Every structure is written in structure tokens, then in C-alpha cells.
Amino acid sequence: MSQGLRTVSGGRINRARPVRFTFDGRELSGLEGDTLASALLANGVHLVGRSFKYHRPRGVLTAGPEEPNALVAIRRDAARVTPNLRATEVELYEGLEAHSQNRWPSLGFDTGAINNLLAPFIPAGFYYKTFMWPRRAWQWLYEPRIRAATGLGLAPEHPDPDSYSNRFAHCDVLVVGAGPAGLAAAQSAAARGARVILCDEQPELGGSLLGEADPGASLGENGRDWLADTIRGLLANPRVTVLTRTTAFGYFPHNLIGLEQRLSDHLAQPDCRQPRERQWQVRARQVVLATGAIERPLVFPGNDRPGVMLAGAVRTYLNRYGVLAGRRAVLITTHDEAYRSALDLKRAGATVTIVDARNGASGELAETARREGLAVHTATTVIGTRGRLRVRSIRIQRLDAHGQARGATERIDCDLVLMSGGYTPSVHLFSQSRGKLAWSEGLHAFLPAESPEKVRCAGACRGVFSAAAARGDGESAGARAARDAGLTVDIVIGEPQPAQSSGTAAAGDLPQPGGAPPAKAFVDWQNDVTSRDLLLAAREGFRSIEHVKRYTTTGMATDQGKTSNLNALAIVARQLGKSIPEVGLTTFRMPYTPVTFGSFAGYTRGELFDPIRTTPIHDWAARQGAVFEDVGLWKRARYFPRNGESMHAAVARECQAVRSGCGLFDASTLGKIEVVGKDAVTFMNRLYVNGWTNLAVGRCRYGILLRDDGFIYDDGVVARIAEDRFHVTTTTGGAARVLAMMEDYLQTEWTDLSVWLTSTSEQWSVIALQGPRARQVLEALVQEVDLSAAALPHMGAATGRICGIPMRLFRVSFTGELGFEINVPADHGLAVWEAIHAAGEPHGITPYGTETMHVLRAEKGFVIVGQDTDGTVTPDDAGLTWAIGKQKPDFVGKRALERPAMHSPERKQLVGLLTAQPHVVLEEGAQIVLDARTTPPTRPIGHVTSSYYSATLGRSIALALVRAGRSRMGQTLYVPMPGEDLAVQVTSPVFYDPKGSRLNA
Amino acid sequence: MLLINCPYCGERPELEFVHGGQAHIARPGDPAECSDQQWAEYLYRRDNIKGLHGERWRHTHGCGRFFNALRDTTSDVFLATYKVGEQPPTQAQLKGVKA
Structure with missing residues (x-):
């Protein structure tokens, strides 16, 4: 079929440039400048989709973003399929491939249409009422079936290969909508020196004017010149950013507007280096909304057949795209403005009958229609339509004096029905700004009232419908916005135009x-x-x-x-x-029209999804074949498999090496905070539970940090480097929040203290050298420090040099072995690591990862905050009461620890668990109960927090929080698992070297 | 995303800040003197105001400073931001600021 319904001239399409496309595989032709909808209509295609629930045939209803029916999938290739696009917004390009949706086997014959015959039986709430039970069937039977039978398009099955861009922008005045009001507002603000962003969803500026045969003519005095000059001026002004194909989809607090700019969807061959869309976040000092109005359909039986369209849309297709949507038309209306569509259609050669539900129609347009010979039926309603895949006729009935349908009926044959119930101002964005709406009885519409944001509306979206009045309204709004944005305004500002009725019923x-x-x-x-x-x-x-x-x-x-x-x-x-305002309006939410997920993700996908933090020793570990795990944003070496070892075998070997020789561990991810100042010790005393006054320079202490509610927040070794200087370490994941907490107390509670806090986490590389041979390995490399047990005992700290590099050396151990943590500037971390590794080779030095570190510390009963604690654990619960400074009058959390509930003997306490079967490793997080084989519900009395296989002990070990745990030593408890209840014996959490003789070697 | 006027740096987008809860809740000078009830109030009791609310913010990804703000929770309009230690502006001082 050729484009038989194209007019001979006029419109904004390029008649010299035919564009081929397919719809459901059928080859069709349109023109450059067409939308998919206008091209389909030009080919006489009204049927474009099936409805959501009843599978009723549906056609194009509108000519804009409000389109509810004509949803299509556009396919470029297997990965580039975009479902649910409105055909009224899809710009035609050569080779475009469009598919209809929600039909099987074909659009013309859809088996799902059986639902239409069943419609009387499936009213609102049908699903809720019918598929009540068996309840479980909802999940596996009802919902999947219903979802398959209803719904819209299908999501693509491949990852999105396109790229998406993000951009922030600031401006004095953001104008949304480039119709007469928006153009005038942008021009008026720009003329007063404002930096302006003007956006519009259409490919061309002009808004509703684009649907006029002579766009400038309706603008009043010198309209044509004004329109041309304004557009030219805006495009040439370097302080004005004009964004077409750009939808303002969301209004966020403090005048932040989300814009969605479509960059390549309209191109036949998009450049693969070009982003498909760009999402803008615009912070505007002032916003002018010139978002126009949407025509209201009429509600009558069979108003959804293909060929039933909004009157304004039919006019737009005619004037803008040169498409006659039908040859025998009926206009059904309740107001005068719609008569323009009938007149334009008549002049283009169609026959038009007008059905007006009002008692009389005496306006200027109605008189013109009568004068031009159009049949006008007033006081008449529509009681039905016919036609399976396209409207064929309508039936009308006269209304009596009381507005009751009692009179004669008549059938009118037609191939096109236009309807219009007036205009609904587009207040979506205004409402999103938390602006209040006020009901206008005269306009029968909600209009914008007050908003907490710096926003004003102009033109049709506030009820100023005529183009000439909207232009004046926009000029006024633009000038006021410029003034309120802080620009000196010396030109006279016009008044906003009054809202006007279009004779709407x-x-x-x-x-x-x-x-x-x-x-x-x-x-x-x-x-x-x-x-x-x-x-x-x-x-x-x-x-x-x-x-x-x-x-x-x-x-x-x-x-x-x-x-x-x-x-x-x-x-x-x-x-x-x-009344309507009594019933109220539902809330408008973003997005105004659907926005792709890709544009929200923007650049943050794949490698850029999250930053990755690596230590200076990372590449060395990678070369050794380390397997890494994510700890927060850090990549940490988990274990170093050799010759295809399993994790189990590698960890057993690494543990053995540390216990019998020496191991090397990258602890650089530890959080580190330098606490400096004359009041540093006071600060530490007030914050941590421990006493710090008596900690000598050159000594370390295990510090515990509580919140003021008394629960453990973080822990770590703290070294006193000088009288006024502490080197504080935190957990890897806790570094940022501990620093934030310190800053909070320092800045807001203890402003009297002279203390500086500096994050040094990334400044130091930390190398843990652990094992009975650690001292021998280190001795050859260290200068200025005596490593002997007498000079540097357990928890000693020293500053000196290693390989000539300045170092802070702590004799600390998270393994239970003789151990050192060597802190060197991060730039030298790798070199020092490699030197230690080389020096250790004669001693069988073995790099180990976090998994081995976990096993070794669990063997010693050392807790990990966040694993063995969960925000409800006090120092006493964790068996750490010994760390609390007894003489201190106060520290963060002290008062809370004195509450009676904190001393209840029934609190959960940290204990060790040994399984009856030594090789069974418990699941971390598993619940613990008192008796075996009880029937649920059973009250758990605790849970497993850490669980490993210990190669050193030749059996599994676990740590657990158990109610009154310390009073249960030797007791047998049970861990219910699928199939069996595992018997466990409660023990001390210290499984290895309880006296600590190895530590102090 | 709110636009917040840091008293040290000026207007910055919300993503540079961390909200710090209700403002002007001082830690008791001598916690040992507090009853359990008073301590619980200090720890947990917070206002949930519809309207003008004093709250703490920290310009975490900027100067790192804590400061206080008066925000209308119904409109999200900030009537004032001010430094730690300063008193909130009085009603008279706030007059003329659009809530």
C-alpha cells in the first residue's frame, strides 16, 4: 500500500525523502519528518496494538507523549530492542523495524481476544476475588499465567551494548517546553541576561504550534516574524542552551530537574561511540514550566476502536505530517476549540459530521462550521460504535431537555471518529515540585497554585490556552524568573495572562x-x-x-x-x-514519561560501577596467583593456592607455615587514624574504653570503641608514638565511620580539646610478619631497632628503618604467634614486602591470605567486630571486660553499660563450640538450641558467628554467641541442620595456646 | 537532591553531605548523674517534627565540618545554616525568609 492518505502539500515532512520501514514484518514507506504513528496512518494503518487485559484491537489515539495505545517495540538487533515505545514519539528512520505487542499469533487475529468476550466476568478486582486459594497456587500457577496473558512488551534478553552519559548543569532559568509560552519565556529571560536552558521533548521547537498549518499566524501581532526571530535568537545566544528531544521527567527538591536527552534513537546508523542518551541534572535558580495541555478524550461505549482519535491529534497529523487520518469523519465534542479539527479536515477534502453534546453551539467556530456546510447535531450523545479492526459506524441519540438520552437514534457510517472533551493542563512537573493544585470550575481543570520551589507556570499548563495569550504569559513569566534569579531587570514586565475557558463541558x-x-x-x-x-x-x-x-x-x-x-x-x-476537588487528585510521580534504566546507570556500570581499592602489594599477590575477596571496596588476597590446590589445602598449608615457621600477610587495608595534639590522651580516654594515661610511649594497646549505647562499634591496636601522638588502627570496613565518629565528638561535644585527626589508611603499607621465625627474618633488614624480647616485648612499638625506609614497627599478633606489623610509607610497601619475602625464603616464609588469618585468630578466640559482634554485643558479652579502664570517670558507652539489662546473666556471651564429629564444620549463622529433635517452634539460645576447620588442631572449631554462655562450659547443645541436629560442646573461645606463651616468645 | 549552604563552603549538592540527626542534643556533662530514664532519653528520644526542624549535617566530602541547620520538613526549605556553638536564629531573624 502506498501512502494513499497523504495530502498533496503542506506539513513539516520532507516529501522528497521517502523512508522505508517495517511494521510486524510488513514493508511500508513514510517520509522524512514522520513519526512511526504518522507514517502508519499515512498507509491507512490504524490497528497498531492489542489492549492490556481484553486484547481489544487498538489504534493511534494521540499525537504525543500521552499516547496510551500505540505502544511498539523497536528493534535494531538482538540486544537493541526497546519495548513499549509510543509510536507517536518514535521518529522514522530508514530501515526502522517496529513490532506490535501483546498479541498472538498476529495483530489481526489474536487468540487472547477471548478475554474480550469474557469481559463481563472479569471486572475490576476480578483477580483479587477469584484466585484466592489454594493460596500457594498464586505463586506458581495464577500469577505466571495472568502475567503471560496480559501485559506489554518484552524486555531484551541481552545486555545493553549502548552507552549512556550523565551531566550536571546550572542555570538562572530553566524553561520546560518550547511552545509559544516556553519560547517567549526563554526569549524574555535571555533578553534580560539570564543563563537559560530551554528543553522540549520534540525534535523541533514550537510545541503545539507545530500542529498548525501556519504556526506563526495564531500568535497575534507580527506572529510569524516573532516566531522566526525568537527561535533564531535563542539558537544563536551563547548564554542559552537549547535541548530538543529532551524530556524533563522529574522535579526534585531545591529546583533540581532531571532531563532525559535522546541523542541517537532517531538515527538510522548511530555512531557506536556516541552515547544513546544523556541524563542531565539541572540545578536552576528559577524554573518556568510551559508544559502545555493534553486533550481529554470522551467516555462513550466503544470509544476505543482503531480509528477513534483525539480531535487535536487528527488535526496535528493533517497539518504537521500531511496525513488524512480518514475520509468520512465524525467529530464528537463538548467544546468549541475542537471545531477547528473538523474545519481543517473538511478543507482537506474529508466529509465531517459534528456531534456536540451541549445544548447549543453558538460560538464563532460553530458558526463557521455551519457556514461551511458541516452537519452539526447539538444536544446529542453517542451510544455505541461498530467495526472490528477499525471503526465503521457510530450510533447517536438525541438528548432531551434534562440531558437524558431519550430521543431518536441514528447510525452514521464513518472511518474516523474525532473526540474532544476539552484540555487538561499538564501539571505533572508542578505537582512533583510539591506544588498545590487548585480546582477551576470554569475550566473544569486543576491549575497550579503554590509551590515550595522556585517555579512558575506559563501558558496552557495554567489554563492560558490560546497561542497569542500563552506568548504574552510566557514573556511575563520569563521576565519575572530572570528578576527572581537575581538579574537586574530594567525592562517593563508584562502581567501574566488570565486563564480562559474554551467552552469546556x-x-x-x-x-x-x-x-x-x-x-x-x-x-x-x-x-x-x-x-x-x-x-x-x-x-x-x-x-x-x-x-x-x-x-x-x-x-x-x-x-x-x-x-x-x-x-x-x-x-x-x-x-x-x-465535587471533584472533594474527591481529590492522585499524586503525580516522576518520571513524566518512561526513562531507560541505562540513563540512570550512566557511566556507573561494569568496571566503573564501584571504585576498587587495592593495596601496593596487590599486583605482587596477583602474580602469585592469589584468589581475592571483596572487603568493602578493597580487594584482599584470600589465599595463595599452589599447583591447583583447593582453598582447604592452601589454608591448611598457610596455617601450618605460620605456626611452625613464618608467614607474610598484607594488612594494608587496616584503617589508620593519626590522633595528635596536646589533648590527644584526654581525647582517647574519653572515646575508647581503655585507660590511655599510663600507656607509655613505645607501647601498644588493644583498644575497644563503643557507641554511647554501650555496644561495641570498632576495635584495633593503638600505639603511642609520642606523648601527644597516637597511631590508631581500626577494622578495614570501619575506618571511615570511626573517623566520622571521632570528628563528631571532637567538633561538637569536646570543642575544648586541642586535637587533630588525620586519616592515614592509605599512607601506610602494613606488612604482618608472623610465626616463630619472624624475628630471625626481620633482624637482617631492620636498622635502629633492637628486636630482642627484652627490648621489644609483646605490644611494644618502635620507630626505625627497614631497608633504609622509615618504619613504625609494632610487635603485635593477630595469630597468637610471635609477630610484627611493619608500617612503611605506601610508596615503599612493595619494595619492603619483596625484601622481607626474599630474606624469609631460607626460613620457608609463606604469604597467607585473609582466610588463614581468620582461622588463626579464631584458634586464639580473637573476635572480629562485625562478624562475632553485631551491634548488640557489650565488651562483657565478648569477654573483653579486662580492656576497660576501671578508674575512668567516663568514656563513650560507660553510662549505658551500667544499665541493669547490660548485666543480665541471660545475655548472649561469646563461647567456643566443638562439634561431636570433629570433621563437621558448622555453618556460620546457624542457630543453637538446647535440645535435640524438638519440634518447631523452638527458641534458639544463640548462633554460630565464626566457624572453620583448624588444621593445627586437626578438627573444626567455632565461636558462638550463646545465652548465658559462660555458665554452660562443658554443656552439650545442638545446632539443627537439615537431616540432623549436630551436637556441640560449649568450651572456652580460646582453642590454642591459652597461656599465650608463643605470643610472648 | 537538596542544595545545602555549608557555613564554611557555600552552596553544595546534598551528595557531599551526611545527615547527622537532630541538633542541639548535648551529651550530659556527667553521665553518671543521669538516671537510666534520662540516659535513655538522651540516647534514643528524638523529635519527629512536621515543620521547622533543627538538624545536624556534616560536609563530609568537603570541609568535613559539622554544622546545624533549620529545615522545614514539609517543604525542604532551609531557613538557615549555622556553625556549631552558635544559637539558632530567632523567629525575628527568620522573618522574611520564605518557608
């Missing part, structure tokens, strides 16, 4: 015979909600519009009810006997 449904609710009179096209569904909800007791919305799903589709909300509201209000 009430929203809601058209009268039907006997006052009966009409059948299949659709309110929400996309979710298949009819006026009957809404009445049913009201009858069943739903009073709040928010509840009616959720029950019937009206306004909850991807179009968010752009065409349906006000009609639904009017129908519910009438049924409840309330």
Missing part, C-alpha cells in the same frame, strides 16, 4: 439511555479500565480516589493516566455525590 462520561452505565466505555485505555469498573469500585465501598486507583488500576499504566485521570475522577465524584 464537564469531564466524565457521556449520557446513556436509561442512565445506565455504558458498556466498554474506556477511561484508561492502557490498563483497560472502563467507567463500569470505576462505578463498581465506588459501589463496593471505595471512597478515596487513591484506593479506587489501586483497585481498578486506573491511571497506573506507563502513561500514568495522562488522558484518563480527570475523566476517572469525574465519574467517581458523580457516583459518590461529591
Whole structure:
């Protein structure tokens, strides 16, 4: 079929540039400048989709982003399939491949349409009421079936190969919408020196003017010149950023607006280096919303057949795209403005009959229509339509003096029905700004009122509908926005224009015979909600519009009810006997139109998803074949398998090496904070539980940090480097929050203290050398430090040099062996590591990872904060009371520890567990119960926090938090697992060298 | 995303800041003197105000300083931000600031 419905001239398409495309595999041709919808209509294709629930045939309803029916999938290749795009917004390109959705086997013959015959039996709430039980069947039977039978397009199955970009921007005035009001506002603000961003969702500036045969003519005085000059001026002004194909999708607090710019979807051959979309976050001093209005459909039986369209959309297709959507048209309307569509169609050669539900139509446009010979039926309603895949006829009925459908009926044959119930101002973004809306009885619409944001509206979105008035309104709004943005304004500012009625009748449904609710009179096209569904909800007791919305799903589709909300509201209000503002409006939420996930992700995918932190020794470990694990953002070597060893074998070997010779461990990820100042010791005393006054320079202490609620927050070794200087270490994951907590107390509670805090986590490489031979290995490398047990005992600290590099050396051990932690500047970490490794080779030095570190510390009963503690554990629970400075009057958490509940003998306490079967390793997190083989529910008395196989002991070991654990030594408890209850014996948490003789060697 | 006026750095986007809970809750000078009830109030009791709320913020990814703010929780408008140790502005001083 050729484009038989294309007019001979006019419009904004390029008639010299045909564009080929396919729809469901059928080859068709359109013109450059077409949308997919206009090209389909030019080919006489009205049927473009099947409805969500009833699989009813549906056609193009609108010419813009409000389209509920014409949703298509656009496919470039297997990975580039975008479902649920509105055909009214898809720009045509050579080779475009479009597919209809929610139909099987084909669009023309869809077996799912059986639902349409069953429609009387599946009203609102049907699923909730019917698929009640068996309850379990919902998950595996009902929901999957219902989801398969209903729904929209399918998601692509491959990862998205396209790239997406993000950008931040600031401006004095952001103008949303480039129709007459938006253009005027941008021009007016820019003329006053404002930095302006002007965005519009369409590919061209002009907004509603693009649907006019002569866009400038409707703008009033010198309209044509003004339009051309304004657009040229804005594009040439370096202080103005004009963004087309850009949707303002969200209004966020403090004038932050999300913009979605589509960069390549309209191109036949996008450059693969070009991002597909760019998401802007614009912080605007002032915002002008010139978002226009959306035409309201009418609600009457069979108003959803393909060929039934909004009157303004038909006019846009004619004037902008040169497409005659039908040759025998009927216009159904309740206001004068819609007559323009009938007049334009008539002039383009179609026959048009006008059905006006109002008692009379005496406006200028109505008179023109009569003068041009159009049949005008006033006081007439529509009671039905016919036609399976395209509307074929409608039936009308006269209304009596009371507005009741009682008169004669008549059938009118047609291939196109235009409808218009007036305009609904697009207040979506304004409402998202938490702006209040006010009901206007005259306009029968909600209009913007007060907003906490710095925003003003202009043009049709505040009820100023005519293009000339909107231009004046925009000029005023732009000037005021510039003034409020802080620019000196010396030009006279015009007044905002008054809102004006277009002679609109009430929203809601058209009268039907006997006052009966009409059948299949659709309110929400996309979710298949009819006026009957809404009445049913009201009858069943739903009073709040928010509840009616959720029950019937009206306004909850991807179009968010752009065409349906006000009609639904009017129908519910009438049924409840309330006024529309009494019933209230549902909340508008972002996004205005659907936004791709890719644009939200932007650059943060793959390697850029999260920063990766590596230590200076990372590459060395990688070369040794280390297996890494993620600890926060850090990559830590977990174990170093040799010759294809399993983790179990590697850890056993590494443990053995540390216990019998020496091991080397990269502890650089430890958090480190330098606490300096004359009050440093006071600060440490107030913060940590320990006493610090008596800690001599050159000594270390195991520090515990509580929150003020008394629970363990962090721990780590603290070394006193000088009288006024502490080297504080924290857990790897806790470094940032500990520093934040320190800063909090220092800046807000103890402002009297003279202390400086510096994060040094990344400044120091920390190399742990552990094992009975550690001293021998180190001796050859260290200068200025006596390593002997007498000079540097356990918990000693010294400064000196290693391999000539300045070093802080701590004799500390997280393994229970003689051990050292060597801190060197990070730049020298790798060199020192390699030197120690070389020096250790004669002693069998073995690099080990975090897994071995965990086993070794568990053998010694050393806790890991966050693993063996969970934010509800006190020092006493963890068996660490010994660390608390007894003489201190106060420290963070001290007061809370004195609460009686903190001393309850029933608290969970840290204990060791030994399984009856030595080779069974318990699951970490497993629950612990008193008796075997009890039937649930059983009260657990604790849980396993750490569990490993200890090669040193030749059996499994575990740490656990158990209620009154320390009073249960020797008792047998049970860990219920699938299949059996594992018997465990409660022991001390220290499994190895309880006297610590190895530590002090 | 809020726009927050750090008293040290000026206006910065919210993602540079961390919220620090209700402002002007001083840690008792001598906790040992507090009853359990008083200590629990200090630890856990916070206002949940609809309207003007004093709250702490920290410019974590900036100067690192804590400061206080008066924010209207219904509109998210900040009426004032001020340094630690300073008193919140009085009603008279706030007059003319659009809430």
C-alpha cells in the first residue's frame, strides 16, 4: 500500500525523502519528518496494538507523549530492542523495524481476544476475588499465567551494548517546553541576561504550534516574524542552551530537574561511540514550566476502536505530517476549540459530521462550521460504535431537555471518529515540585497554585490556552524568573495572562439511555479500565480516589493516566455525590514519561560501577596467583593456592607455615587514624574504653570503641608514638565511620580539646610478619631497632628503618604467634614486602591470605567486630571486660553499660563450640538450641558467628554467641541442620595456646 | 537532591553531605548523674517534627565540618545554616525568609 492518505502539500515532512520501514514484518514507506504513528496512518494503518487485559484491537489515539495505545517495540538487533515505545514519539528512520505487542499469533487475529468476550466476568478486582486459594497456587500457577496473558512488551534478553552519559548543569532559568509560552519565556529571560536552558521533548521547537498549518499566524501581532526571530535568537545566544528531544521527567527538591536527552534513537546508523542518551541534572535558580495541555478524550461505549482519535491529534497529523487520518469523519465534542479539527479536515477534502453534546453551539467556530456546510447535531450523545479492526459506524441519540438520552437514534457510517472533551493542563512537573493544585470550575481543570520551589507556570499548563495569550504569559513569566534569579531587570514586565475557558463541558462520561452505565466505555485505555469498573469500585465501598486507583488500576499504566485521570475522577465524584476537588487528585510521580534504566546507570556500570581499592602489594599477590575477596571496596588476597590446590589445602598449608615457621600477610587495608595534639590522651580516654594515661610511649594497646549505647562499634591496636601522638588502627570496613565518629565528638561535644585527626589508611603499607621465625627474618633488614624480647616485648612499638625506609614497627599478633606489623610509607610497601619475602625464603616464609588469618585468630578466640559482634554485643558479652579502664570517670558507652539489662546473666556471651564429629564444620549463622529433635517452634539460645576447620588442631572449631554462655562450659547443645541436629560442646573461645606463651616468645 | 549552604563552603549538592540527626542534643556533662530514664532519653528520644526542624549535617566530602541547620520538613526549605556553638536564629531573624 502506498501512502494513499497523504495530502498533496503542506506539513513539516520532507516529501522528497521517502523512508522505508517495517511494521510486524510488513514493508511500508513514510517520509522524512514522520513519526512511526504518522507514517502508519499515512498507509491507512490504524490497528497498531492489542489492549492490556481484553486484547481489544487498538489504534493511534494521540499525537504525543500521552499516547496510551500505540505502544511498539523497536528493534535494531538482538540486544537493541526497546519495548513499549509510543509510536507517536518514535521518529522514522530508514530501515526502522517496529513490532506490535501483546498479541498472538498476529495483530489481526489474536487468540487472547477471548478475554474480550469474557469481559463481563472479569471486572475490576476480578483477580483479587477469584484466585484466592489454594493460596500457594498464586505463586506458581495464577500469577505466571495472568502475567503471560496480559501485559506489554518484552524486555531484551541481552545486555545493553549502548552507552549512556550523565551531566550536571546550572542555570538562572530553566524553561520546560518550547511552545509559544516556553519560547517567549526563554526569549524574555535571555533578553534580560539570564543563563537559560530551554528543553522540549520534540525534535523541533514550537510545541503545539507545530500542529498548525501556519504556526506563526495564531500568535497575534507580527506572529510569524516573532516566531522566526525568537527561535533564531535563542539558537544563536551563547548564554542559552537549547535541548530538543529532551524530556524533563522529574522535579526534585531545591529546583533540581532531571532531563532525559535522546541523542541517537532517531538515527538510522548511530555512531557506536556516541552515547544513546544523556541524563542531565539541572540545578536552576528559577524554573518556568510551559508544559502545555493534553486533550481529554470522551467516555462513550466503544470509544476505543482503531480509528477513534483525539480531535487535536487528527488535526496535528493533517497539518504537521500531511496525513488524512480518514475520509468520512465524525467529530464528537463538548467544546468549541475542537471545531477547528473538523474545519481543517473538511478543507482537506474529508466529509465531517459534528456531534456536540451541549445544548447549543453558538460560538464563532460553530458558526463557521455551519457556514461551511458541516452537519452539526447539538444536544446529542453517542451510544455505541461498530467495526472490528477499525471503526465503521457510530450510533447517536438525541438528548432531551434534562440531558437524558431519550430521543431518536441514528447510525452514521464513518472511518474516523474525532473526540474532544476539552484540555487538561499538564501539571505533572508542578505537582512533583510539591506544588498545590487548585480546582477551576470554569475550566473544569486543576491549575497550579503554590509551590515550595522556585517555579512558575506559563501558558496552557495554567489554563492560558490560546497561542497569542500563552506568548504574552510566557514573556511575563520569563521576565519575572530572570528578576527572581537575581538579574537586574530594567525592562517593563508584562502581567501574566488570565486563564480562559474554551467552552469546556464537564469531564466524565457521556449520557446513556436509561442512565445506565455504558458498556466498554474506556477511561484508561492502557490498563483497560472502563467507567463500569470505576462505578463498581465506588459501589463496593471505595471512597478515596487513591484506593479506587489501586483497585481498578486506573491511571497506573506507563502513561500514568495522562488522558484518563480527570475523566476517572469525574465519574467517581458523580457516583459518590461529591465535587471533584472533594474527591481529590492522585499524586503525580516522576518520571513524566518512561526513562531507560541505562540513563540512570550512566557511566556507573561494569568496571566503573564501584571504585576498587587495592593495596601496593596487590599486583605482587596477583602474580602469585592469589584468589581475592571483596572487603568493602578493597580487594584482599584470600589465599595463595599452589599447583591447583583447593582453598582447604592452601589454608591448611598457610596455617601450618605460620605456626611452625613464618608467614607474610598484607594488612594494608587496616584503617589508620593519626590522633595528635596536646589533648590527644584526654581525647582517647574519653572515646575508647581503655585507660590511655599510663600507656607509655613505645607501647601498644588493644583498644575497644563503643557507641554511647554501650555496644561495641570498632576495635584495633593503638600505639603511642609520642606523648601527644597516637597511631590508631581500626577494622578495614570501619575506618571511615570511626573517623566520622571521632570528628563528631571532637567538633561538637569536646570543642575544648586541642586535637587533630588525620586519616592515614592509605599512607601506610602494613606488612604482618608472623610465626616463630619472624624475628630471625626481620633482624637482617631492620636498622635502629633492637628486636630482642627484652627490648621489644609483646605490644611494644618502635620507630626505625627497614631497608633504609622509615618504619613504625609494632610487635603485635593477630595469630597468637610471635609477630610484627611493619608500617612503611605506601610508596615503599612493595619494595619492603619483596625484601622481607626474599630474606624469609631460607626460613620457608609463606604469604597467607585473609582466610588463614581468620582461622588463626579464631584458634586464639580473637573476635572480629562485625562478624562475632553485631551491634548488640557489650565488651562483657565478648569477654573483653579486662580492656576497660576501671578508674575512668567516663568514656563513650560507660553510662549505658551500667544499665541493669547490660548485666543480665541471660545475655548472649561469646563461647567456643566443638562439634561431636570433629570433621563437621558448622555453618556460620546457624542457630543453637538446647535440645535435640524438638519440634518447631523452638527458641534458639544463640548462633554460630565464626566457624572453620583448624588444621593445627586437626578438627573444626567455632565461636558462638550463646545465652548465658559462660555458665554452660562443658554443656552439650545442638545446632539443627537439615537431616540432623549436630551436637556441640560449649568450651572456652580460646582453642590454642591459652597461656599465650608463643605470643610472648 | 537538596542544595545545602555549608557555613564554611557555600552552596553544595546534598551528595557531599551526611545527615547527622537532630541538633542541639548535648551529651550530659556527667553521665553518671543521669538516671537510666534520662540516659535513655538522651540516647534514643528524638523529635519527629512536621515543620521547622533543627538538624545536624556534616560536609563530609568537603570541609568535613559539622554544622546545624533549620529545615522545614514539609517543604525542604532551609531557613538557615549555622556553625556549631552558635544559637539558632530567632523567629525575628527568620522573618522574611520564605518557608
